[in-house]
Amino acid sequence: MQRIAVVPGSFDPVTKGHLDVIERAAGLYDELHVVVVHNPDKSALLPIAQRVALIERAVIDAGIQGRVVVASWSMGLLVDYCTDVGASVLVKGVRSQVDVAYETPMAIVNRHLAGVETVFLLPDPQHALVSSSLVRQVSALGGDVSPYVPPVVADFLATAMTP
Ligand code: PNS
Numbered sequence: 001m002q003r004i005a006v007v008p009g010s011f012d013p014v015t016k017g018h019l020d021v022i023e024r025a026a027g028l029y030d031e032l033h034v035v036v037v038h039n040p041d042k043s044a045l046l047p048i049a050q051r052v053a054l055i056e057r058a059v060i061d062a063g064i065q066g067r068v069v070v071a072s073w074s075m076g077l078l079v080d081y082c083t084d085v086g087a088s089v090l091v092k093g094v095r096s097q098v099d100v101a102y103e104t105p106m107a108i109v110n111r112h113l114a115g116v117e118t119v120f121l122l123p124d125p126q127h128a129l130v131s132s133s134l135v136r137q138v139s140a141l142g143g144d145v146s147p148y149v150p151p152v153v154a155d156f157l158a159t160a161m162t163p
Contacts, residue, residue, distance in 0.1 A: 004087040005029040017127035021093035036072040058150040079114035090118045
């Protein structure tokens with residue numbers, strides 16, 4: 001039986017921390033779906049299609065495109081996407097107790113809704129302080145985000161976001 005997992009998130013934009021979790025998860029499952037989901041609690045920098053394109057490029061650059069599908073989902077519950085593609089596991093990166101507290105209720109609800117389990121992976125400590133919101137802020141103020149994001153994202157932000 002194929003073991004299929006989903007890594008969901010806003011990915012606005014994808015960071016080196018996200019990519020670290022994606023690479024680890026790709027090594028654990030037969031097929032991994034990285035799914036960009038609109039989070040209404042966050043104000044967006046990039047359109048969903050742009051976030052998908054940047055993840056696709058970063059996944060190719062990391063050499064893991066063979067087992068990774070990049071998609072977006074705006075049709076309702078995330079677990080419905082999981083059911084559609086036959087995934088039984090969600091994978092989330094947790095950097096701290098704050099992340100665990102944020103993720104735990106979602107994990108329990110997703111298990112109640114559809115029996116989809118959530119697996120928490122610990123990113124490499126060097127990525128522990130990286131977040132998309134920090135990247136958005138540094139980028140908006142003209143700072144160098146290359147330590148925090150894959151090269152394709154750093155290049156994109158440096159060109160597309162320059163006023
Ligand atoms: O990167 P983020 O913003 O922390 O990701 C949060 C996300 C998009 C994974 C979360 O908001 C989510 O799962 N949204 C899908 C809507 C849904 O299924 N909600 C009910 C169960 S939590």
